[in-house]
Amino acid sequence: MKLAVTPFAVDDIRALTDAGADVFIVGHGTYANRLVRSFDEADIKRACELAHSLGKELIVQVNVIVHNDLLAPLESYLAFIDSIDADGVIFGDLAVYQLARRRGMTNRLFYNPETLNTNYYDPVFWGKQGIQGLFIAKEIPLADMTRIAASSPIKLAIIGHGHLNMFHSRRPLVTNFLEYQGEDYDKYLQARNLRLVEELRDESYPIVQDEHGTHIFRSKPMASFNDLYQLTAHIDLFVIDGMFQNAAYLLDVVRDYRRLLDHEDPEQARTIALRYATTHDTGFLHKPTVYDVDKEGSR
Amino acid sequence: MKKPELLAPAGDLEKLKIAFLYGADAVFIGGKQFSLRARASNFGLDEIKAGCDFAHERGKKVYVTTNIIPHNDDLDGLKAYLTALDKIGVDAIICASPIVIDTAREHTDLEIHISTQMSITNHESVSFWQERGASRIVLARELSKTEIKDLREHTDCAIEVFIHGGMCVSYSGRCTLSNNMADRDANRGGCAHSCRWNYDLYDGDEKLNHDSYFAMSAKDLQTVQHISDLIDIGVDSLKIEGRMKSIHYIATVVNIYRKLIDNICDDHDIDLPRYLLEIRKAENRLTSHGFMEGMTSIDQQLYDMRSEQATQDFIGLVLDYNPDTLEATIEQRNKFAIGDDVELFSPHMETMKFRISDIRDEQGNAMEDAPHPKQKVIVTIPFPVRRYDIIRRIKT
Structure with a gap:
């Protein structure tokens, strides 16, 4: 299992490599959703060269939902990614697959449509399409992951650590609301400091608005220390996402996972897990959701 | 001018009949398996058969939603179910998962429509599924008329566009608010409509909403003024949403769009204010044209209200x-x-x-x-x- 991480700057790659990262995920904001930072093409190229010089891999995140007017620029962007010899491309919209196939790049693709890869057949289907791998949906519990992995002909990835998103609207919901209240909103959008609190729930959900719409995230980031040794058997790419965090945090987290991966030590894993226990949860690893309930269900 | 299909929802057999009698060319229904809203469904295989018979006697069509995003545990009986639908003579299934699509292709002759749960927003994605056996794509509700037109000009695949009814404020199929907040899987029929709950909006510790809650509810879709353009663009099917709606709603909405489509295609004068007045009789929820004219604004959002009441008329x-x-x-x-x-x-x-x-x-x-x-x-x-x-x- 390789450890992938989302650097905040090109120069972070060196320290993160020392900390134990194998793969770096970067992207340009025009072509990607929910990046920790948008890198321009020059920086993506530099990041790729640096990663390769350190014997590491670079994946470009291209998970935008593609509307027709983005197709032409996207084509050029994929040509750029091809030209720098990036090791992977994460996509969430089938248009990226179609364009990449025409360039002969399918074997570099990872499919991450957030919610859609949920059963054993998804990697089988995508294996037939010739891609490198896919991300299992964030809502799939660990027990199901192992069953999906059993018959997967391609690499499997998960977001194993970080703030998971749970909502993406094309609508500019924050500015719409502030405009409705008669308020200036520009100052609120950049800082990524906005959050929602539901009236009956004692949790707060980060909310971000950008050029692709509005994104809402889970209240706590997830961590997988307690389950790491089960995941290593099934998952090829374990992503640590730094959304809402900083470079120092990422270094610490990468070091913690690397230590556990290099020297299997369940006791140590429990100790580390405890350190994260109050500020993090375990996502859906142990929390199956209900298939179907009565319409008048719980709130 | 090609006349598009008018596609209506039906929550039970009576509503199916009403939808056809009031002018639908096709209806979509959910069976008791593999469908979002499966628990609310009144369509066992016998009812699906009765619905198909009623439709086919009149030269009309029935589509069955098999649009959950299934987990491993949900797959039992898939092949048998799809085979049964095929035998009944269902005209198409509406799918959102490769296993449903490929199982249908391998074991049945069912036509495949790709559900809006897949959020198809461009013609390349349309081609992807067309190349893999789909005969029709239900487009994402986030598209403007300009985008639909551009997409139409780049594909010969049949496309279906939502023209009326409830809206997901999120890209459909990509939302897990309900999974996270209520442990209910939105993509398997459990959506708790968490996007319609009340929230406070904070910047750090400063509360930004003053007199009302932060809300992200979308107004319902209503596109009476845009049907003419959608017909000109060459959309193949115009879809009304609402399998949970009353027969009065179905009858009213279907009939208005029926008359509108017929009058446009027969080149009659269109009295739009009259249509707009009529359609308000269906219910009193606030409506907007969604993304038809491009990016949404505050006019497409619902603030300070939960207008859920059905009309008493x-x-x-x-x-x-x-x-x-x-x-x-x-x-x-x-x-x-x-x-x-x-x-x-x-x-x-x-x-x-x-x-x-x-x-x-x-x-x-x-x-x-x-x-x-x-x-x-x-x-x-x-x-x-x-x-x-x-x-x-x-x-x-």
Whole structure:
């Protein structure tokens, strides 16, 4: 299992490599959703060269939902990614697959449509399409992951650590609301400091608005220390996402996972897990959701 | 000018019949398996068969939603179910998962439509599924007319566009608010509509909403003014959303779009204000054109309100009529009384007004009013009416 991480700057790659990262995920904001930072093409190229010089891999995140007017620029962007010899491309919209196939790049693709890869057949289907791998949906519990992995002909990835998103609207919901209240909103959008609190729930959900719409995230980031040794058997790419965090945090987290991966030590894993226990949860690893309930269900 | 299909929802067999009688070319229904809203479904295989028979006798079509995003545990019986649908003669299934699509392709001759849960927003994605056996793509609700037109010009695959009904504020199929906040899987029929709950919006510790909650609810979609453009663009199917809606809603909305589409295609003058007035009779939720004109603004959002009430204007459904005595047997749907001014809404004629002059129960006993839901009563209607005609109150 390789450890992938989302650097905040090109120069972070060196320290993160020392900390134990194998793969770096970067992207340009025009072509990607929910990046920790948008890198321009020059920086993506530099990041790729640096990663390769350190014997590491670079994946470009291209998970935008593609509307027709983005197709032409996207084509050029994929040509750029091809030209720098990036090791992977994460996509969430089938248009990226179609364009990449025409360039002969399918074997570099990872499919991450957030919610859609949920059963054993998804990697089988995508294996037939010739891609490198896919991300299992964030809502799939660990027990199901192992069953999906059993018959997967391609690499499997998960977001194993970080703030998971749970909502993406094309609508500019924050500015719409502030405009409705008669308020200036520009100052609120950049800082990524906005959050929602539901009236009956004692949790707060980060909310971000950008050029692709509005994104809402889970209240706590997830961590997988307690389950790491089960995941290593099934998952090829374990992503640590730094959304809402900083470079120092990422270094610490990468070091913690690397230590556990290099020297299997369940006791140590429990100790580390405890350190994260109050500020993090375990996502859906142990929390199956209900298939179907009565319409008048719980709130 | 190619006339597009008018596609309507149906939550049960009665609504299916109403949808067809009031002008739908096709309906979509959910069975008891592999469908979002499966628990709310009244369509067992027998009912699906009855629906298909009713449709096919009239040259119309039935599509069945098999649009969950299934987990491993949900897959039992998939092949048997799809095979049964094929045998019944279902005209297409609406799918959102490769295993459903490939199982259908391998074991049945069912036509494959790609669900809006897949959020298809560009023509390349349309081609992807066309190349893999889909005959029609239900486009994402986030597309403007300009985008739909551009997409149409780049594909020969049939495309379906939502024209009316509820909206996900999120890209459909990409939302897990409900999974996270209520442990209910939105993509397997458990959506708790968490996007319609009330929130406070904070910047750090500063609360930004003052007099009302932060809300992200979208107004319902209503596109009466855009149908002409959608027909010009060459959209193949125009879809009304709402399998949970009442027969009054289905009848009203379907019939308005039916007349609109026919009049546009026959090159008749269109009295848009009249259509807009008529469609408000279906329910009192606020509506907007969604993304039809491009990026949404505050006009497409619902603030400070939860307008969920159905209209009370639907007072009865005609079950039978005796032309000799002018007596109509009707099933009461909302309270009405002698002296009420009402109108008869029918797919067979222009809307006619009359006044309730008498009400009798089935035994012939005179009544002042009809207060009991679903009670069968007799009223005099001074012109011929037919089964499934609708009586509604005229707002004064």
